[in-house]
Amino acid sequence: MELNELEPLDETTWRYAPRGAMRVPVILYAQRGLVEAMDQKVLEQAANVSTLPGVVGAVYVMPDGHWGYGFPIGGVAAFDPDRDGVVSAGGVGFDISCGVRTLTTGLRAEALADNGTRERLADALFAHIPAGVGSRGRIRLSDAEMDDMLAGGARWAVAMGWGQPADLERIEEGGCMAGARPDYVSPRARERQRREMGTLGSGNHYLEVQVVDTVYDPNTAARFGLSTGDVVVSIHSGSRGLGHQIGTEALAEMWLAARAHGITLPDRELACAPIRSETGERYLGAMRAAINCALANRQILTHLAREVFAESFPAARLELVYDVSHNTCKAENHRLDGQERRLYVHRKGATRAFPPGHPDIPAVYRDLGQPVLIGGTMGTASYVLAGSPGNERRSFSSACHGAGRAMSRRQATRQWKGAELIRRLQAEGVHVRSPSARGVAEEAPGAYKDVDAVVESAEAAGLARKVARLRPLVCIKG
Amino acid sequence: MRPCPTHWEHLEHGADIGVRGCGPGLEAAFEQAGVALTAIVCPPDRVHESATVTVDCEAAERELLFFRWLNAVIYEMDTRRMLFRRYRVTLRDHRLSATLHGEPVDPARHRPAVEPKGATFTALRVAQDAAGCWCAQCVIDV
Numbered sequence: 001m002e003l004n005e006l007e008p009l010d011e012t013t014w015r016y017a018p019r020g021a022m023r024v025p026v027i028l029y030a031q032r033g034l035v036e037a038m039d040q041k042v043l044e045q046a047a048n049v050s051t052l053p054g055v056v057g058a059v060y061v062m063p064d065g066h067w068g069y070g071f072p073i074g075g076v077a078a079f080d081p082d083r084d085g086v087v088s089a090g091g092v093g094f095d096i097s098c099g100v101r102t103l104t105t106g107l108r109a110e111a112l113a114d115n116g117t118r119e120r121l122a123d124a125l126f127a128h129i130p131a132g133v134g135s136r137g138r139i140r141l142s143d144a145e146m147d148d149m150l151a152g153g154a155r156w157a158v159a160m161g162w163g164q165p166a167d168l169e170r171i172e173e174g175g176c177m178a179g180a181r182p183d184y185v186s187p188r189a190r191e192r193q194r195r196e197m198g199t200l201g202s203g204n205h206y207l208e209v210q211v212v213d214t215v216y217d218p219n220t221a222a223r224f225g226l227s228t229g230d231v232v233v234s235i236h237s238g239s240r241g242l243g244h245q246i247g248t249e250a251l252a253e254m255w256l257a258a259r260a261h262g263i264t265l266p267d268r269e270l271a272c273a274p275i276r277s278e279t280g281e282r283y284l285g286a287m288r289a290a291i292n293c294a295l296a297n298r299q300i301l302t303h304l305a306r307e308v309f310a311e312s313f314p315a316a317r318l319e320l321v322y323d324v325s326h327n328t329c330k331a332e333n334h335r336l337d338g339q340e341r342r343l344y345v346h347r348k349g350a351t352r353a354f355p356p357g358h359p360d361i362p363a364v365y366r367d368l369g370q371p372v373l374i375g376g377t378m379g380t381a382s383y384v385l386a387g388s389p390g391n392e393r394r395s396f397s398s399a400c401h402g403a404g405r406a407m408s409r410r411q412a413t414r415q416w417k418g419a420e421l422i423r424r425l426q427a428e429g430v431h432v433r434s435p436s437a438r439g440v441a442e443e444a445p446g447a448y449k450d451v452d453a454v455v456e457s458a459e460a461a462g463l464a465r466k467v468a469r470l471r472p473l474v475c476i477k478g
Numbered sequence: 479m480r481p482c483p484t485h486w487e488h489l490e491h492g493a494d495i496g497v498r499g500c501g502p503g504l505e506a507a508f509e510q511a512g513v514a515l516t517a518i519v520c521p522p523d524r525v526h527e528s529a530t531v532t533v534d535c536e537a538a539e540r541e542l543l544f545f546r547w548l549n550a551v552i553y554e555m556d557t558r559r560m561l562f563r564r565y566r567v568t569l570r571d572h573r574l575s576a577t578l579h580g581e582p583v584d585p586a587r588h589r590p591a592v593e594p595k596g597a598t599f600t601a602l603r604v605a606q607d608a609a610g611c612w613c614a615q616c617v618i619d620v
Contacts, residue, residue, distance in 0.1 A: 134583025
């Protein structure tokens with residue numbers, strides 16, 4: 001990205017002043033090297049978002065920002081319904097409520113010290129957790145169960161026996177997104193989900209067994225249940241076929257709705273509808289149902305992981321640290337121009353990161369700030385962060401979501417061979433299982449930005465502070 | 479006038495993959511884009527033609543029709559757990575009907591790499607060049 005049009009506000013904050021049809025500025029958070037490496041399209045896309053009706057404050061780009069469709073990935077934008085604000089399916093993404101959860105296991109790294117043990121655990125997880133194209137879950141939902149799942153989220157899953165009640169207090173929204181409208185979810189979206197509950201998916205989705213290799217904030221880490229040398233499990237997955245179908249249907253519907261409402265779109269992918277319109281309300285109701293689908297899916301995947309650990313390590317106890325979603329639009333209260341406003345905050349490839357004391361953080365963590373879980377890339381690290389004080393005025397309390405891609409899938413497959421990469425990772429102590437060698441090559445750790453630099457930037461910019469760093473031992477890739 | 483070779487290709491995108499199908503007519507371009515979609519998952523020649531599925535969709539605009547066509551194929555791939563090697567498309571006014579030839583996913587033989595989640599409006603274009611050849615393209619979210 002060209003830096004000459006950006007005004008540096010400090011070492012990790014860059015402002016792109018409004019011009020043309022832009023209603024608000026774009027603010028990028030990242031150290032200079034990351035901004036220079038970002039595709040110019042990121043700025044172009046963020047500037048396009050800033051032209052949409054009702055956008056307030058600024059459009060923010062997180063340190064892991066990269067070229068998406070319509071909205072940049074790592075993009076945050078808030079819209080005020082009282083100023084004709086809009087909701088955009090492209091601002092949420094197709095994998096609605098894609099997210100990460102991390103669980104402690106009670107095991108220490110010594111329990112997985114030898115290669116044979118890690119191999120056996122990798123095989124057992126890969127055999128038990130459906131992953132990849134064409135995989136089917138063991139659960140088949142009836143129409144009534146589908147409605148209950150879409151309304152109840154992880155609460156439904158726990159009531160069905162896939163989890164424990166204590167899990168719910170460590171999930172955003174208490175495990176159940178309010179305002180979901182299962183009746184707005186189309187028959188085709190339901191059909192895509194009927195046999196996909198408890199499946200991991202493909203692409204960048206994974207289940208990893210990790211070890212805490214560094215603790216930066218011992219007090220917060222201890223409260224999260226983490227100390228150096230602990231074994232944890234992290235799951236990255238979303239709303240599967242249901243969310244994808246809702247996203248694609250809404251995109252076409254919103255394109256027509258934008259035209260009907262006289263909204264000028266700089267990019268068709270920014271198709272949107274006024275929040276207070278039938279199309280907008282229908283999308284929000286269906287999207288919230290998809291959030292519940294993702295929460296239920298990660299809950300079932302957790303249950304499957306618990307079953308494997310119960311068999312392999314009877315002493316293990318998998319307890320949830322937290323569950324975050326990073327593709328959402330949520331109605332939240334924020335102070336704007338000295339006033340409390342109800343805003344619709346789109347986070348696409350960005351994590352909510354409420355600061356310490358925020359009432360929507362579970363009581364057990366409220367004084368610490370919301371846990372923010374940063375996904376890894378098989379070979380590199382994942383991070384646990386906590387929302388920083390004062391981040392509301394910096395990013396509507398948002399932080400990054402992962403490393404962010406640095407190159408295309410095609411470039412990655414030209415540079416790496418899957419089988420060789422799996423061997424190399426194994427030599428480094430990371431045991432990868434995947435139905436596809438090419439899929440592994442597309443997700444090569446080198447195809448991503450430097451996650452350490454991304455997290456350093458998020459901390460330096462005052463978005464979220466580092467708590468612990470996690471290193472992979474076993475990775476199940478879809 | 480130069481001939482219009484029937485072919486497909488993938489386009490670069492930062493996070494996802496673009497598909498482009500080209501041919502002498504709109505129907506051939508749509509068919510080839512279908513093959514490009516399969517090739518996101520695995521090499522199309524790994525897919526046997528043991529079953530057929532029919533698909534219908536419509537849209538008043540050509541590009542919206544292409545978007546709906548690819549999403550209809552993705553829906554069939556996902557709900558039937560199938561891959562398709564060959565596509566036969568017929569267009570009449572704003573309506574598309576197609577026959578998809580393929581088979582259920584066999585993870586051991588197909589080694590599927592990644593699942594297409596949905597067609598997007600990014601790089602969406604359906605156009606005829608000066609020589610009269612048609613190409614249809616867009617980015618697929620994976």
